[in-house]
Amino acid sequence: xxxxxxxxxxxxxxxxxxxxxxxxFVITVNDLDLSIGTFVSFVGCVAATWLRDAPLLGYAVLIGxxxxxxxxxxxxxxxxxxxxxxxxxxxxxxxxxxxxxxPKPGGKPPGWxxxxxxxxxxxxxxxxxxxxxxxxxxxxxxxxxxxxAILRGxxxxxxxxxxxGWSLLKTKVVMFALAGVFGVFSxxxxxxxxxxxxxxxxxxxxxxxxxxxxxGGGEFVGGRVSPxxxxxxxxxxxxxxxxxxxxxxxxxxxxGAQGGILIIVLAARAMIDQTGRRTV
Amino acid sequence: MPGPSVNxxxxxxxxxxxxxxxxxxxxxxxxxxxxxxxxxxxxxxxxSTLMHVLAGTLVPDKGQIVVDGLQRQGYxxxxxxxxxxxxxxxxxxxxPNLTVAENARVLHPGIAGWxxxxxxxxxxxxxxxxxxxxxxxxPDAVVGDLSIGKRQMIEVARAFTTxxxxxxxxxxxxxxxxxxxxxxxxxxxxxRRVVATGASCVLISHLxxxxxxxxxxxVVMRDGAIAAADRASRFDRDKLVTAMGGAAASKMRSxxxxxxxxxxxxxxxxxxPFARSDxxxxxxxxxxxVGLAGLSGHGQTELLLSVFRGATRRLPGLEVTDPVALIAxxxxxxxxxxxxxxxxxxxxxxxxxxRTGPLISSELEDQFAVRWKKRxxxxxxxxxxxxxxxxxxxxxxxxxxxxxGSEAKxxxxxxxxxxxxxxxxxxxxxxxxxxxxxxxxxxxxxTEMEELKNCDHVYVFRNSRIVADLRRGELSEERxxxxxxxxxx
Numbered sequence: 001x002x003x004x005x006x007x008x009x010x011x012x013x014x015x016x017x018x019x020x021x022x023x024x025f026v027i028t029v030n031d032l033d034l035s036i037g038t039f040v041s042f043v044g045c046v047a048a049t050w051l052r053d054a055p056l057l058g059y060a061v062l063i064g065x066x067x068x069x070x071x072x073x074x075x076x077x078x079x080x081x082x083x084x085x086x087x088x089x090x091x092x093x094x095x096x097x098x099x100x101x102x103p104k105p106g107g108k109p110p111g112w113x114x115x116x117x118x119x120x121x122x123x124x125x126x127x128x129x130x131x132x133x134x135x136x137x138x139x140x141x142x143x144x145x146x147x148x149a150i151l152r153g154x155x156x157x158x159x160x161x162x163x164x165g166w167s168l169l170k171t172k173v174v175m176f177a178l179a180g181v182f183g184v185f186s187x188x189x190x191x192x193x194x195x196x197x198x199x200x201x202x203x204x205x206x207x208x209x210x211x212x213x214x215x216g217g218g219e220f221v222g223g224r225v226s227p228x229x230x231x232x233x234x235x236x237x238x239x240x241x242x243x244x245x246x247x248x249x250x251x252x253x254x255x256g257a258q259g260g261i262l263i264i265v266l267a268a269r270a271m272i273d274q275t276g277r278r279t280v
Numbered sequence: 281m282p283g284p285s286v287n288x289x290x291x292x293x294x295x296x297x298x299x300x301x302x303x304x305x306x307x308x309x310x311x312x313x314x315x316x317x318x319x320x321x322x323x324x325x326x327x328s329t330l331m332h333v334l335a336g337t338l339v340p341d342k343g344q345i346v347v348d349g350l351q352r353q354g355y356x357x358x359x360x361x362x363x364x365x366x367x368x369x370x371x372x373x374x375x376p377n378l379t380v381a382e383n384a385r386v387l388h389p390g391i392a393g394w395x396x397x398x399x400x401x402x403x404x405x406x407x408x409x410x411x412x413x414x415x416x417x418x419p420d421a422v423v424g425d426l427s428i429g430k431r432q433m434i435e436v437a438r439a440f441t442t443x444x445x446x447x448x449x450x451x452x453x454x455x456x457x458x459x460x461x462x463x464x465x466x467x468x469x470x471x472r473r474v475v476a477t478g479a480s481c482v483l484i485s486h487l488x489x490x491x492x493x494x495x496x497x498x499v500v501m502r503d504g505a506i507a508a509a510d511r512a513s514r515f516d517r518d519k520l521v522t523a524m525g526g527a528a529a530s531k532m533r534s535x536x537x538x539x540x541x542x543x544x545x546x547x548x549x550x551x552x553p554f555a556r557s558d559x560x561x562x563x564x565x566x567x568x569x570v571g572l573a574g575l576s577g578h579g580q581t582e583l584l585l586s587v588f589r590g591a592t593r594r595l596p597g598l599e600v601t602d603p604v605a606l607i608a609x610x611x612x613x614x615x616x617x618x619x620x621x622x623x624x625x626x627x628x629x630x631x632x633x634x635r636t637g638p639l640i641s642s643e644l645e646d647q648f649a650v651r652w653k654k655r656x657x658x659x660x661x662x663x664x665x666x667x668x669x670x671x672x673x674x675x676x677x678x679x680x681x682x683x684x685g686s687e688a689k690x691x692x693x694x695x696x697x698x699x700x701x702x703x704x705x706x707x708x709x710x711x712x713x714x715x716x717x718x719x720x721x722x723x724x725x726x727t728e729m730e731e732l733k734n735c736d737h738v739y740v741f742r743n744s745r746i747v748a749d750l751r752r753g754e755l756s757e758e759r760x761x762x763x764x765x766x767x768x769x
Binding site: 146157166224 | 335337356357358360361369373374375376382383385386387389392393396398424500517
């Protein structure tokens, strides 16, 4: 397989992996973020317009987006509302904002972003290096640091963490804010690759990111997640898309076929889990 | 070091209400430095609520909390930690997705920075070795993969670990409920050692023997208030039971002999643990109460589960003739439906009988619930209340009602009486006895010797094998312990 081929195939894996990591933070605290896809679209639209024309405004809007994510986490914790409800609402908010920012497909990302995403490294394609760096960074942050243990623990047994004197509001806000940060990175990476944006650019990312987390060994409840697995899961899903192209499956059938692959892979994972448990 | 007369903690006139129910109605309670206070009472007497107040996880509606001689405003879990007060709650509070070491870190904000994992692992390993020599728990094991007994050992050991904050008081709420007698004794001996160094302990247990043997002072609670408090030496078993307001303790010992000897009724369960060809086969005849004994975690639960599966499917080495119902040991995770009412929780196993046409009849369901509320004496105003509004013992009664109300002819019990008070136990024993006489068969895994005395036949488990088969006449504590520990001949 050639350098260029790998690069092409895995290029779109990086924004997917970033969105998947964002979703993983939310899943760690037993919530689900349905709005990540439209948030990525929104970030993409901002990046292709304001970030180039009025950088200060652009950065402020992106930081504001992260703040809204943190606020969402706080609302979910304080009002004890199911995250699905709140993030479903946010899905439409981000979608609407994206259309407001960029009513028609178009725009252009800032030059540095385009250069960064199309950076050609010698020998090893950039997406692979970036994915490894991403997995390592998040793994160390969430799985190896002492506060990471508290964050994961607040998904495993929230009352135990609360009784030990930790703030559950803080863990929730930190996790949602991190989801916002990685959602921003995902939108930037996506627009850097596609060179123009559209209000529906990240639409598929909500389901893709959830599937990536689960595929990578995460579980919906109980704080059991794996950052390395999530990145691999996201890349696998991207490759599954390319595979269908290679197999010359008509685009009409590709979305359905991708869903089929997903079911098969997830079923295989569940079976491996079961046999693993039986031998313990 | 403070003298024995100095109070570590003093609660004055503490009141706590949940809705209209008074869980604590004006309690004065104190713990002196260097003493072990035994706290007993029925389920629902307010022991756990009192301990939650002490640990700062519940704010009382009224009353003062005095720690180290200072009245504390805004007392919280964080402050309690800082003041050296630790609590092992009845419902386990470890994070199942974290490793043993990471769980230790949760309690110690001071363990951070480079090498924190090693630090935390060393801390918990050392304490486990100190309390439970030969425990075989790896600090990097994920807690969720460990048995409930091991989890309890970790939780207890974690409460005794110290870093920066001093350790003044450890509250142990039913710490031995999931431990076998050997590890329970290790733990209680450790409590005495800690108390000897000047720290204090509050020990809550339904095993009155433990309380009498290991505490300096005993406090008896009843209906949210303190019913009696005195030096441990002034109490004995009967006095404690009387103070709790329960049935006479002597009743416990007189179990009538059963009329039907083994073999007069047909066999309804025949099983070998893990389909092994060695060891003894478990046989249960109709109408028998069969006990599964031995140290906890030696294959008893697995056997019950395989019998449960065997009732609907053919499995090798297993013969089950009738429908079965299982009463789970871990009622929080395997027993109750936490969002449902008591009535729905009881009726779920009998939906077939509670239908009109294809739909569930709420009328029949209510009748069923009221009938079983009377039968097992569930203490609630309304069976439509949420199941979590009941105290632990009453939740367990609801689970018994679920199983006994069903059509199941065989009832499997996975040590369901953990942390249940004596009155409830006696009620349930009688119920079981009556149901057995009516032709039901019981397979009863229990870690308590007293309960085995209710059984017609006892099988002792060791390393997933049955190593002894004792008839009622042959049963004695010595024989069970002997078979649990020694190699089979």
